[in-house]
Amino acid sequence: MKFESMADFIGMGGHGLYVWLAYGIALAILLLNVVQPLRQTRQLLNQQARRVRREKGLS
């Protein structure tokens, strides 16, 4: 461990804002890159399921 205390860790020797901002943006971008395609796929499958039901209802 390179830090004495929790406050020391959060503060990052005066560079806390920069370090945590960078890591926060990284987390947000990585999460978005997983969540977005999963949501798109689910939407597409739901949409196709509705279409199948509609066509079945007509015939």
Add this chain to the structure above:
Amino acid sequence: MAKNKTEKNWMPRWFYQLASPRWCYDITGKLLPAFSVLALLLLLGGTVWALLFAPADYQQGNSFRIIYIHVPSAILAQSCYMMMALAGAIGLIWKMKVADMVAKACAPLGASLALLALATGAIWGKPTWGSWWVWDARLTSMLILLFLYLGVMALHSAIENDSTAAQSTAVLALVGLVNIPIIKYSVEWWNTLHQPATFKLTEKPAMPAEMWLPLLVMLVGFYCFFAVSLMLRLRHEILRRERRSSWVQALVESR
């Protein structure tokens, strides 16, 4: 006769199989869990190592820890671009649908990685150089990379027809490929504030092992993450384009 026929198949079998969207959907479904676990473990472990155990830089202090996301995202943004251009070229030459889909899936992922590299670079630049942004060769060429990605995405949304969109974006991606060596050598060709590459193939890193080992872990983790996100995007694109086919219909009905 039979022998003659096999000799004509100078492309390996998996290359043809890759061309089948359905086979690609199945194989990525099998690969996804392993890569997801690997990416999660490497990124979590790498982050803990980078934030808690790696030593602070003697000049830059703790702001140095930004390197552990800045360098991997910058490398990945360029790898992703090369993959997009290569997939686009394969799509152009062999009319391979799956290659077109891979190229399309690369664009938003690469754009977000280029954005991450630029954002973390700016945040790192403030305490180190005293400025969020300088019109330096490395930074400017990286910004052009982001614009190339955005251009590819804009073309995709502007062109309705999937194969026309794939052709035009492939040409744009191939022309933009010239930017990749410019990014790489920008720190050598021009006077720059930006420090030279950490990892070189021919030399040992200039920093001590306790600094570059976590960086290597993060880099491999980012590559695994890239694979996961690319496969997720590719699977969505396969389903979207093949939505009229019988196997996707069966998949929809079996839910």
